[in-house]
Amino acid sequence: xxxxxxxxxxxxxxxxxxxxxxxxxxxxxxxxxxxxxxxxxxxxxxxxxxxxxxxxxxxxxxxxxxxxxxxxxxxxxxxxxxxxxxxxxxxxxxxxxxxxxxxxxxxxxxxxxxxxxxxxxxxxxxxxxxxxxxxxxxxxxxxxxxxxxxxxxxxxxxxxxxxxxxxxxxxxxxxxxxxxxxxxxxxxxxxxxxxxxxxxxxxxxxxxxxxxxxxxxxxxxxxxxxxxxxxxxxxxxxxxxxxxxxxxxxxxxxxxxxxxxxxxxxxxxxxxxxxxxxxxxxxxxxxxxxxxxxxxxxxxxxxxxxxxxxxxxxxxxxxxxxxxxxxxxxxxxxxxxxxxxxxxxxxxxxxxxxxxxxxxxxxxxxxxxxxxx
Amino acid sequence: xxxxxxxxxxxxxxxxxxxxxxxxxxxxxxxxxxxxxxxxxxxxxxxxxxxxxxxxxxxxxxxxxxxxxxxxxxxxxxxxxxxxxxxxxxxxxxxxxxxxxxxxxxxxxxxxxxxxxxxxxxxxxxxxxxxxxxxxxxxxxxxxxxxxxxxxxxxxxxxxxx
Amino acid sequence: xxxxxxxxxxxxxxxxxxxxxxxxxxxxxxxxxxxxxxxxxxxxxxxxxxxxxxxxxxxxxxxxxxxxxxxxxxxxxxxxxxxxxxxxxxxxxxxxxxxxxxxxxxxxxxxxxxxxxxxxxxxxxxxxxxxxxxxxxxxxxxxxxxxxxxxxxxxxxxxxxxxxxxxxxxxxxxxxxxxxxxxxxxxxxxxxxxxxxxxxxxxxxxxxxxxxxxxxxxxxxxxxxxxxxxxxxxxxxxxxxxxxxxxxxxxxxxxxxxxxxxxxxxxxxxxxxxxxxxxxxxxxxxxxxxxxxxxxxxxxxxxxxxxxxxxxxxxxxxxxxxxxxxxxxxxxxxxxxxxxxxxxxxxxxxx
Numbered sequence: 001x002x003x004x005x006x007x008x009x010x011x012x013x014x015x016x017x018x019x020x021x022x023x024x025x026x027x028x029x030x031x032x033x034x035x036x037x038x039x040x041x042x043x044x045x046x047x048x049x050x051x052x053x054x055x056x057x058x059x060x061x062x063x064x065x066x067x068x069x070x071x072x073x074x075x076x077x078x079x080x081x082x083x084x085x086x087x088x089x090x091x092x093x094x095x096x097x098x099x100x101x102x103x104x105x106x107x108x109x110x111x112x113x114x115x116x117x118x119x120x121x122x123x124x125x126x127x128x129x130x131x132x133x134x135x136x137x138x139x140x141x142x143x144x145x146x147x148x149x150x151x152x153x154x155x156x157x158x159x160x161x162x163x164x165x166x167x168x169x170x171x172x173x174x175x176x177x178x179x180x181x182x183x184x185x186x187x188x189x190x191x192x193x194x195x196x197x198x199x200x201x202x203x204x205x206x207x208x209x210x211x212x213x214x215x216x217x218x219x220x221x222x223x224x225x226x227x228x229x230x231x232x233x234x235x236x237x238x239x240x241x242x243x244x245x246x247x248x249x250x251x252x253x254x255x256x257x258x259x260x261x262x263x264x265x266x267x268x269x270x271x272x273x274x275x276x277x278x279x280x281x282x283x284x285x286x287x288x289x290x291x292x293x294x295x296x297x298x299x300x301x302x303x304x305x306x307x308x309x310x311x312x313x314x315x316x317x318x319x320x321x322x323x324x325x326x327x328x329x330x331x332x333x334x335x336x337x338x339x340x341x342x343x344x345x346x347x348x349x350x351x352x353x354x355x356x357x358x359x360x361x362x363x364x365x366x367x368x369x370x371x372x373x
Numbered sequence: 374x375x376x377x378x379x380x381x382x383x384x385x386x387x388x389x390x391x392x393x394x395x396x397x398x399x400x401x402x403x404x405x406x407x408x409x410x411x412x413x414x415x416x417x418x419x420x421x422x423x424x425x426x427x428x429x430x431x432x433x434x435x436x437x438x439x440x441x442x443x444x445x446x447x448x449x450x451x452x453x454x455x456x457x458x459x460x461x462x463x464x465x466x467x468x469x470x471x472x473x474x475x476x477x478x479x480x481x482x483x484x485x486x487x488x489x490x491x492x493x494x495x496x497x498x499x500x501x502x503x504x505x506x507x508x509x510x511x512x513x514x515x516x517x518x519x520x521x522x523x524x525x526x527x528x529x530x531x532x533x534x535x
Numbered sequence: 536x537x538x539x540x541x542x543x544x545x546x547x548x549x550x551x552x553x554x555x556x557x558x559x560x561x562x563x564x565x566x567x568x569x570x571x572x573x574x575x576x577x578x579x580x581x582x583x584x585x586x587x588x589x590x591x592x593x594x595x596x597x598x599x600x601x602x603x604x605x606x607x608x609x610x611x612x613x614x615x616x617x618x619x620x621x622x623x624x625x626x627x628x629x630x631x632x633x634x635x636x637x638x639x640x641x642x643x644x645x646x647x648x649x650x651x652x653x654x655x656x657x658x659x660x661x662x663x664x665x666x667x668x669x670x671x672x673x674x675x676x677x678x679x680x681x682x683x684x685x686x687x688x689x690x691x692x693x694x695x696x697x698x699x700x701x702x703x704x705x706x707x708x709x710x711x712x713x714x715x716x717x718x719x720x721x722x723x724x725x726x727x728x729x730x731x732x733x734x735x736x737x738x739x740x741x742x743x744x745x746x747x748x749x750x751x752x753x754x755x756x757x758x759x760x761x762x763x764x765x766x767x768x769x770x771x772x773x774x775x776x777x778x779x780x781x782x783x784x785x786x787x788x789x790x791x792x793x794x795x796x797x798x799x800x801x802x803x804x805x806x807x808x809x810x811x812x813x814x815x816x817x818x819x820x821x822x823x824x825x826x827x828x829x830x831x832x833x834x835x836x837x838x839x840x841x842x843x844x845x846x847x848x849x850x851x852x853x854x855x856x857x858x859x860x861x862x863x864x865x866x867x868x869x870x871x872x873x874x875x876x877x878x879x880x881x882x883x884x885x886x
Contacts, residue, residue, distance in 0.1 A: 061441030064484035125765060125854025128395060131592035135404050149420035149498065155484040163485070164418060191391045191851060196384040197766055198853045355856050381867065388852060395591045395851035405595040 009037055014357070016045050022119060022361070023368025031354060039349040039357060041342050046372040051332055058327045059085055059299040060159060067153040069334065070370040072115050075108035075144075076312035077370075078157040083238055084308035084319040085159045088301040096289035097161050098240050102282040103174060104144075104156065105239075106275040110181070111140045112313035113268040116365040120265060121192050123362040124201055129192045136184055139177050143170070160295035171283045178276045185272060193262075193269060202265065203256030206360035208348050210259065216344040220315025220337050221271060222364055225251035225264030232311040244281050246274045261363035268365070300327050314338050314365060334373060338366040415500030420483050422501045423476050425516045429461040429495035432469035436487035436496050444480035445487060448473035450522060461493045474517040479509060538655060539565045565658045569647055576835075577797045581609040583839075584846050591850045619786035624687070627783070631685035636784065636791035638678030643798035646671045650805045651726050653815045653830030664725035665717065668806060669710055672761070675795065676702050679770075679780055682792075686783040695780035697857055698770035702761055704861060708868035709757035715750040715872075715879040716740050716810045725809055732813040735820025739813040746878040751811045753872050755844075758803035760860070762796060765849040769857055804841040805834075812837050 014027040024045035030038040050069060054062045066081045067074040079101060086093070093101075118133030141151040147166050148156040156163045192198055208218070210226045223230055231248045233241040249270035251263025303325040309318050315337025322331040341364045349360050406413060415421070432449035449469040452459075459467045485498050506512060540561040543549055549557070582597065585608065589596030597605025623632070646668045648658040661667050676699050683695015717723060719740070720731045732738050740747045760767040770779050781792045808814060815830030855863065 057441045058439075061439065061484075061486060064441055064482050064486070068482075121853065125768070126852060127588075128398075128592050128850050131594065132398070135593055138404070145419065146416045147418070149416065149418040149485065150483065153483070155486070187394055190394045192853070194387055195391050195853060196380075196387040197855055197859075200859055201853065201856055353856070353858075391851040392847060395847060398593060399587075399590050401593055403590065403595045404593050407595070407598060 008032075012354070022366055023371075025361075025366070025368055025371075027357065027361075029354065029357065034353050036349055036352055036354060036357060039346055041345055043339075043342065043368070043371050046368045048373065050373040051334065054329055054332050056328060059301070059329060062329065062332070063158065064153065064155045067155060068369065069336070069373055070112075070312065070314065070338075070367045071152060072367055073108050073112035073313045074153050075104045075156065076112075076310065076317065078154065079105050079239075080308060080310040080312065080317045080319050082157045082159050083310060084306050084321050085299070085301065087308055088304060088306045088321060088323055089159070089296065089299070091160050091294050091296070093161060093294050094289045095285070095287045096165075097291050097294070099282045099286040100162060100166055100291065101157060102239055102241070102244070103279055104147075106278045106282070107140050107143065107174070109275050109313045110272050111137050113272050116268055116313075117188065117192070117265065120362040120365070121198075123358050124198060126192055126195070126198065129188055132184070132188065132191075136181055139180075143173060143177065146170070146173075158292075158295055159299055161293065162291040165291045171286065174279060174283055178279055182273065182276055185269060189269065193266060199255050199262060201356075202359050202363065203260050203262035205352055205356040206261040206264075206348050206363055207257050208259040208264075208344065212347060213259070213344065216347075217340045218315070218337075218344050219340070220311070220313070221249075221267040222264055222315065222337075222341050222344075224249060225267045225363075226259035227251055227253065227263075232309050232316050236309060238308075238310060243285070244278055246278050246281075249274055261359050264363045264365075298327065300325065312337065314367065314370065315341065336370045336373065338364075338368075338370045342366060342371055415502070417500075419500035419502075420485050420498040422499050422504055423478065423481060423487070423514070424497055424499050425474060425476070426462075426495040427471065427474060427516045427518050429463075429493045430471055430474065430516075431461055431465055431467045431493060432471040432474075433492060435490035435492070439486045439490055441484065441486065442480045442482050444477045444482075446473060446475040446477075447471065448517075453522065461495070463493055465493055470519040470522070471517045472519050472521045474515070476514045476516065478504075478512040478514065537561075539568070562658070566648065569658055570644060573644060573647060573798060573801065574794075576801060577794050578609045578613070580797045580801065580842060581612075582606060583842075587843065587846045588850050591847070613790060616786055616790040621787070622785050624783050626687050628685040628687065631681045632783075633788075635678045635682035635685060636788045636795075638681060639675045640678075640791045640795045640798075642672060642675030642678060643795040643802060645674070646802050647805070649725050650802075650809065651729055651814055652834050656815075656831050657726065660724060660726045663723045665713060665723050665728070665806075665810070668725075668802070669706070669713065672799075672802065673702070673706060675799070682784070683780040686780070688783060691780050691782055694770055694782075698763065698780055701763070701767065701769065701857075701860060704864045705757045705760035705767075705868075708864060708872045709754055709761065711869070711872040711876055712750040712754035712757065713806075713810060715747055715875050718876070718879050719744070719747075719883050725814075729809055729814035729816065733816050735816075735822075736813070736818040737820065739811065739816075739818075741811045741813075744879060744882060746875045746882065747811065750872065750875045750879070751807065753868055753875065754807060754811070755841075757864070757868055758807065759845060759848065760864070762799040762803060762845075764800070764845055766852045766855045767860055768849075768854060769860065800842055800845060801838065804838045804845070807841055808834060808837045812841075 009030045009032050012029040012031055014029060016024040016026045018025075026042040026045070028038075028040040028042060029036055030040075048068075050065055054065055057065065062081060063078050066077045070077050114133040114137045118130035121127070121129040144154060144156075145151050147170065148154050148163050150156075154163075208222065208226050210223075210228050213223050213226045213228065219230065219232075227250055229248050229250055232238075234248060249267050251258060251260075251267050253260070253263060255262055301323040303323055305320065305322045307318060307320045309316050311317070316335070317337060318335030320331075320333040320335070321329055324330040345360070345364060349357055352360065432447060434447045434449070437443075437445040437447045449471050452468060452470050461467055483498070488494075488496050488498060543561055543564065552560075582605070586596040586604065597608035599605055600611045601607025623629075649661050649664040649667055651657040651660070679695050679698050679702070683692045683698070686692070686695075716728065720728050722728070732740060736742060741751055742748070763770050771781075781789060784792065815834040817826050817828065817833060
């Protein structure tokens with residue numbers, strides 16, 4: 001008779017309602033004592049049938065739906081879709097639209113990374129940076145509210161242009177914000193990133209090696225944290241990013257093995273600084289113009305298909321649109337970066353302790369709205 | 374052995390640095406707005422509750438067509454030929470009587486796509502955000518003021534949109 | 536206690552009461568007085584924590600209840616907890632479940648009878664004062680294990696065991712740090728320890744001896760772990776997977792755990808003040824000025840400073856993981872405290 005001496009594997013459920021999973025995610029942990037043998041993510045609790053829904057809405061009406069996928073970085077979601085449809089239609093927008101789109105996308109990137117940093121600190125136990133990040137984010141949201149009227153779900157990037165032109169004085173306020181914000185990142189670093197306790201908790205867990213990351217198709221800060229210099233804005237530039245000078249932030253493994261949670265978190269903080277640089281250059285390159293001059297009256301793209309990749313704060317966002325010549329999309333498929341990262345989560349978390357699961361999940365910075373759509 | 378003491382020192386120094394930053398923040402002014410005694414003034418482009426100035430509405434139904442969530446219902450009927458002419462504020466003649474103009478705010482996604490095609494700019498998003506109600510049906514706003522015509526005259530005139 | 540006894544003599548026909556009553560009544564009255572003062576102090580501390588945390592986080596904290604900066608917020612919260620439904624799960628061990636909060640509470644409050652608030656303001660002066668505090672303070676471990684076991688919930692049991700392991704392993708460096716003060720004094724009595732520091736700031740143990748200065752730091756860190764404060768608050772953290780020993784408690788039972796935590800904070804701060812910061816004695820040397828501010832007020836101010844530092848630490852630092860916590864206690868604090876005891880012994884003998 002065979003007796004299994006491998007120890008009993010207990011199944012623990014980190015259910016859909018949990019303070020630390022960033023949204024409704026169910027993690028089924030198979031633990032052997034304190035070590036996690038397997039962590040199976042179950043998603044689908046926030047599935048809203050986005051891809052089917054938009055087959056019944058005309059192209060311009062799809063933009064509010066794309067906002068709601070990754071609600072923390074809505075500008076970037078809209079941008080990807082709008083660029084895809086413009087590629088299908090063959091529209092070239094003028095310089096003013098281009099610069100404002102870059103400014104909005106980068107401001108949204110800063111806002112999204114602030115949420116990531118704040119909530120990560122919250123999970124690790126440091127409650128103060130959360131409030132400081134949100135205080136800084138308020139200024140960004142106020143800028144957005146002044147321009148388009150909404151704070152979180154904007155519907156601002158339209159096919160062929162923008163909803164409204166920015167108000168006079170917007171550039172000055174943006175530069176003021178960037179000037180105020182860059183020293184605040186040092187504050188954040190002092191209380192969180194360079195804190196020895198935080199480093200001990202994050203720099204030796206959740207190692208994602210570059211080979212594993214590439215094989216799973218991980219992109220964005222999660223990939224750059226493992227040392228791979230890959231950014232869609234440099235690889236396949238859109239919106240004229242080739243005319244803007246910025247560095248790709250990568251993880252350097254200075255406090256532990258390369259590809260740890262600390263590296264991924266630090267890549268986001270460094271990216272925020274790069275975004276500030278990009279914003280300054282975009283403001284300098286702005287020219288007067290009409291933001292709605294290329295907005296078509298009726299949007300009926302010719303039959304065909306298009307795939308457009310953009311760099312959203314969580315990775316490479318892809319929109320695959322099939323058009324049949326009608327006013328509504330025939331098929332819209334979104335390639336969500338957080339979805340690919342969740343598949344890599346299982347491999348990364350094998351062998352870590354239960355207390356580290358929270359740290360690893362937080363470092364991947366997932367938003368369930370994007371995973372489930 | 375040396376790493377042991379180095380880590381100890383590092384730990385102490387970074388902890389003291391974190392505490393220093395927190396100390397400085399004790400003296401920065403708070404950013405709390407004590408709502409409801411104090412309120413922000415909403416920016417002019419703020420997108421909250423929808424409002425339709427029904428006197429200017431010409432019943433074209435463009436807003437209902439564009440809405441991604443189908444929250445606007447417009448039902449019109451042709452004005453009888455012997456009625457006096459009615460004008461919207463900007464001079465457009467109103468050829469239709471709007472008998473039903475319902476907006477279901479529980480469906481509205483606040484995208485403001487409906488406000489752009491309106492030819493007379495009667496539909497707009499106000500900055501009013503404090504409109505909670507106890508009964509969900511109170512969020513279905515009925516803006517239309519025109520009554521439907523007599524039953525026998527109705528059949529040839531009714532047009533329903535969205 | 537003697538002053539209470541003298542006050543009670545003023546009651547007419549007091550001496551007609553039987554001897555046993557006359558012996559116990561001053562004790563009872565002074566204990567109740569200390570308990571009442573403690574309860575008030577704990578209520579004040581909860582409010583202070585919320586205000587301090589709010590200002591560190593650039594926000595305002597309680598502003599509404601009671602008018603001026605929400606001072607009555609804690610009273611409102613206590614009232615709410617009292618009015619809550621007493622939810623008792625079905626499959627628990629009833630006696631242990633109901634006794635656990637009280638034992639934890641007891642461990643925190645009973646130690647205050649030997650803390651000297653002033654020259655004559657203490658309930659009693661045991662000649663084993665500090666040993667009594669260390670012993671009674673560890674009663675709360677029993678209460679935590681009872682709470683974890685009686686909840687009949689594997690996560691609570693797990694959390695309770697962890698909390699107990701944390702508290703027990705941090706008692707050792709804390710007790711050894713206390714020993715470094717006892718060596719120069721030569722007596723375990725709290726009143727004697729304070730009297731050895733009379734005369735001004737240069738006599739305070741904190742500044743008399745570099746080893747004792749480091750012992751203060753060790754004691755402070757170890758006592759943070761005793762009271763389950765961040766960075767050592769694994770037992771209380773709701774975001775970690777294991778829910779903790781007080782999940783199945785609600786309403787007033789939960790309030791007892793909560794109050795006991797703040798009372799514990801006050802206790803370790805009071806012990807640190809008595810041992811290292813001179814208790815109720817004043818900082819200005821006696822040769823320059825006599826003691827103007829009464830002892831108890833000065834004592835409370837010093838305790839408040841230490842409690843403020845505890846709160847400051849909570850809101851600046853992230854949490855340590857359980858194994859890192861154990862590493863800190865056994866491999867960092869314990870060796871250092873042993874070295875400090877040796878150092879203090881050597882200094883006391885040869886100086």
